Amino acid sequence: MAKIELNLSLNRVEGDLEIAVELEDGVVSQARTVGTLYRGFEQIMLGRAPRDGLVITPRVCGICGTAHLYSAVLALEQAWQLPVPPNAVRIRNLCLIAEGIQNDLRQTFLFFTPDFCNPRYIDRPWFAELMDAFEPFRGSVYRQTLALSRKAVEIVAQFGGQWPHSSYMLPGGVTTPPDLRRIIACRAVLDEIQRWYEQTVIGAGLDDWLALDSADAYFSWLETPAHAASALGLLSRSARGLGLQRMAAGTPHMLSYGAWCDPEQPQDRLVPGGFFDGDSGQIAPLDQRMINEHVRHSWFKPYPGGLHPSNGETIPDFQPNSDRYTWAKAPRYGDRAVQTGPLAELLIGGDALIESLHALEGGNAWLRQFARVRRIAYELVCARRMLDELSVDFSQPHIFNPGKSAEVDGEGFGLIMAARGALGHWVKIKDGAIARYQIVTPTAWNASPRDSNGLPGHWEQSLVGVAVQDPEDPIEIGHIIRSHDPCLVCTVHMLDTGKKRHFAP
């Protein structure tokens, strides 16, 4: 049996990704994902004013700063037990959605579909059509994605002043009220994106598309000319032609924190979250106390088992020549490795089409990407609802300023569905300053290394069994990993570690 070790690096992901795979006769028998960067946000947060987290944590990630800001502000509001006016929640949701649309478009058409333009596929029946649409910097859909994703973040700029990296969500609300000018401008952006999404991405009206509720219905729809010629139709035909619907299930367990806070009941989510148990097929309510993180295979000072984020620890302990191999920790839900992202969000949230496709073929690389494109429809609907509700009465408050006396010591957490999946911030405030800060990002779940029990993380599981045709250009691995929307800058952990430490390599 020919056995080779392959160290792969991957571009078109956020941050640096290296994967070590073992190939037996061309099939992946083992995989290890390696986070190669440690920035140490945790020590930077320690001792700072609690609100500084709203400036610093969005800068963990250049693509989902709004999601980090949202989690950070929820954590502070929980610690300080603050009410939030409904219009602030609406504006927060609207901005998070705009960032989500940006991400879903860019991830799909700038990061994922370029893999299909590989010369290896030149003989495929869809290749010429695909190049017309998806060729980087030249294809029509690629270029339109550049233009439309740029438009989407204008919505964030209306309320946050800029995208990315702003701090417009503050404890008790947001800094800018809705007004006629902003609402109409946002609506214009949304209309333009929706028109393009309908005409070019799905080839149908939004309502018809959302009404599709079964795998059979989708496959017959895929045969209709308008949809077949659409960007999603093309993506589905090529991905399925390559068998991506049979690849890379990974862990069957999924996690969603639920999408978008309910403006009237901010503790509730407009799209419900939960834990999907892949063994039983049942969805259990979310219990954040079940979350814990392991470091057995990470370059952090070891501790036994897993620790809940509210009392976790992150002390760098770089040991490059050991069985530890990454700067990412291993988050677990109970003792389960889980996947998170749009597939988890829609499956747990109850989208009938995704449920049906998942029941038929299970989790797979195509379905993950398909779910990301499908989610844009929900984002458009929810964004429009937020705008409609905001326009009812512009005089409603957009912030309840808590005043200094509310800034008491305590603990809180904020859980959000970021574009890439479940994002949580846990904060502890002592003597008026940040005493502990822990972030568990979506990519930390997906890119997790092995845990204390030796259980591999989701990507590591999803790569096993994949046949690699050309180890010099392992494009299959690109399809699979990019279907997860990886963001390696997000594997960085935050927590107090006390003093600055140095460790010899």
Added chain:
Amino acid sequence: MATLFWLQTGACGGESLTILSAEAPSLEHLLSDCGIDMLWHPSLSHQPMRQHDELYRSIVVGEQALDILCVEGSIVTAPRGTGLYDSYRGTAKMDMVRELAQRAGVVVAMGTCAAFGGVHAAAPNPGDCVGLQFDRDRPGGLLPPEWRSRRGLPVVNVAGCPAHPHTMTQTLAGLAAGWSLPLDELNRPQAFFNTVVHQGCTRNEYHEYDIEELEPGGRACLFFNLGCQGPMTQAVCNSDLWNGVSSKTRAGVPCFGCTSPNFPRDADLFATPKVGEIPVQLPLGVERSRYMAYKNLARAAAPARVRNKEMDV
């Protein structure tokens, strides 16, 4: 054509995403019409990584000409100066930057991290991060102060967290055209740093009449109480609006001074340190006693529409 190689070091990817928001020129316009040949960009290139490795090798040995090297992110030097907290296939990114810089016509630090160290270099600087040719506000980072690129330039610091989209694309367009780009004392291209964020801020009239907010969410000026650095921060945020739409200060978010070498400053970012009634730091170049005299007069002269904060921003 000017060849360009983009490298991410200790970064969040913010500059890569932000540059996609540029419109005049846009990134795609920069590539199709402004004479830039992008050899590699980690987030956008579709070629396999073996091509990246081959490009890197051929640049380092001098087979492939490199006109513009863009670096995004802090230079991570931990642990113990090895740089291995930020590696690529076992090589410290820090060493890759050094090698590429020796071959580059010009080196551009994209964003405050690459320019000065940025958020990752904030105290206690756990990654021992520095900028390319500055360590916060001190000259000399990865490269010594006297270092010059092949074109005879120090590292061009396109500061900002993230850098403004047009500050990035217009700098690159100018460099590709071979223009000389006068730099300020922090090696930032003067054209984009010769204005302060305060200029063009829609809250200016409130500042003028000293009508100040005590709490966030209002319409008035954020300088006296809420930590706004707009009057001291050089950047185009209010003269070339973000995403074509707005700026942080217009949206009621204090300017945190993200184009400055000491960003983020080591203090409560939403508060203005004051001695008595007076901010410790005053607008760029302003004399304290005159400023206070003027402010008191101005407040007395404020029209009711401003005093009552009736004017939208």
